Amino acid sequence: MKHKTTEPLPRLRAHELSSVRGGRTLFEHVSFEVHAGELWQITGANGAGKSTLLRMLAGLMPSSSGRIEFNNQPIQYDRSVYHQQLLFIGHKPAVKAELTALENVYWQRRLSGDKTAQQDSSSDWDLLETIGLLGLEDEVTGRLSAGQQRRVALTRLWHSQAPLWILDEPFTALDVKGIAMLQQRFQTHLGQGGSIVMTSHQALSLASLNPKQRHLGETYANAMGAQS
Ligand SMILES: Nc1ncnc2c1ncn2[C@@H]1O[C@H](COP(=O)(O)OP(=O)(O)OP(=O)(O)O)[C@@H](O)[C@H]1O
Numbered sequence: 001m002k003h004k005t006t007e008p009l010p011r012l013r014a015h016e017l018s019s020v021r022g023g024r025t026l027f028e029h030v031s032f033e034v035h036a037g038e039l040w041q042i043t044g045a046n047g048a049g050k051s052t053l054l055r056m057l058a059g060l061m062p063s064s065s066g067r068i069e070f071n072n073q074p075i076q077y078d079r080s081v082y083h084q085q086l087l088f089i090g091h092k093p094a095v096k097a098e099l100t101a102l103e104n105v106y107w108q109r110r111l112s113g114d115k116t117a118q119q120d121s122s123s124d125w126d127l128l129e130t131i132g133l134l135g136l137e138d139e140v141t142g143r144l145s146a147g148q149q150r151r152v153a154l155t156r157l158w159h160s161q162a163p164l165w166i167l168d169e170p171f172t173a174l175d176v177k178g179i180a181m182l183q184q185r186f187q188t189h190l191g192q193g194g195s196i197v198m199t200s201h202q203a204l205s206l207a208s209l210n211p212k213q214r215h216l217g218e219t220y221a222n223a224m225g226a227q228s
Contacts, residue, residue, distance in 0.1 A: 009072055010035050011195050012057065012164060017066035019052050026052055027216045030066070036163070036193040039186060039209050041200060044216030050199040051091060051168050053216065057197060058088040058166045070164070084113075087162040091169045093153035097142030101133050104141050104152050112159040127158050132177065146173040157185050165189065167198040183209060 010033035018028035026049030034040050042050045055061045057068060059075045059082060068075045075082045095104050105124045109117040128134050131151040136144065141152055150173045157165065171179050183206040186196055190209070204211055 008035060010069075011071060012197070013069040013072075014053075014057065015067050015069070017053065017056060017063045017068070019049050019056070020064045021049075021052065028065075030214065030216070032212075032214050034164075034195050034197055036195055037190050039190055039196045039198070039204075039211045041198055041204065041211040041213050042216065043199070043201075043213055048216040050216060054088075054166050054168050054197065054199060055090075058086060059083070060088070085162055086164050086166065087112075087156060087160045088166045089153065089156060089168065089170060091172060093146075093149045095141045095149055095152050097140070099141055100138050101141055101144065101148075101152050102128060102137040105155050108152075108156045109159045112156060113161070114159065127155055130158065131155055131181065147175055147178060150174055151178060154182060154185075157182075157189070163194050165194065165196045165198075167196065169199055169201070171200055171202060179205070 012034040014033075015031050016028075017030040019026040026047075027044075030053065032040065042053055044050050052061070056063045059068075059079060070082050070085065096107065099107065102120065102124060105127055106117060106119050106121070109124065125134075125137070128137055131154065133148060133151055136148065141149055144152065154170065170182060174182065183204060186209055187206060189196065
């Protein structure tokens with residue numbers, strides 16, 4: 001007798017989302033489902049609404065219509081549970097400029113929920129080495145280069161236990177080595193059943209990441225093009 005195979009539930013479901021900002025429709029009818037082990041890349045022209053969509057998915061702003069579910073529940077159902085399951089990194093590096101790189105790594109660990117974290121721990125030193133900042137550990141983060149600050153901000157990805165990562169332009173300011181390092185981290189996360197939704201203007205070079213893509217139509221960009 002044949003058994004009916006049941007499709008696994010999506011981890012994150014976006015259904016018929018739209019965004020109207022400043023009287024303009026940025027996008028509409030946006031639907032997709034993110035499963036465990038999947039990476040979704042949101043693409044589109046400048047101003048198409050990619051950051052807006054990611055902020056909606058993270059529950060940081062409402063959609064104009066449609067709904068978003070995490071593990072089959074509306075994300076508004078229990079926001080604190082959702083935020084424990086989610087790691088959101090926006091396009092600006094969220095680091096404390098006045099702390100050193102090593103102090104930031106420690107605080108990122110604490111903020112990710114690790115109550116046993118110790119300052120100056122060997123794991124933080126190992127992480128600094130992984131992200132290529134050994135030798136700069138005592139530098140005040142605000143004096144590091146944009147790419148180095150980005151690396152410090154991204155250490156949250158190494159601390160995180162969250163199954164869902166939402167990342168806005170994570171490759172910004174990173175050099176070739178930094179991009180490769182980050183893609184390796186993505187691969188590990190996906191291999192462990194994690195999910196990633198991200199924006200990036202560049203194609204991912206690690207073929208095994210095999211991203212699914214959702215392109216946002218250039219409603220506004222088209223209108224601007226039509227005028228020029
Ligand atoms: N607070 C706001 N009120 C009204 N419109 C806004 C607001 N914030 C952003 N916008 C507009 O929303 C549009 C989409 O912005 P968004 O940052 O989501 O685009 P994006 O696709 O991420 O662009 P980019 O590729 O340049 O990062 C832009 O035209 C922007 O001007």
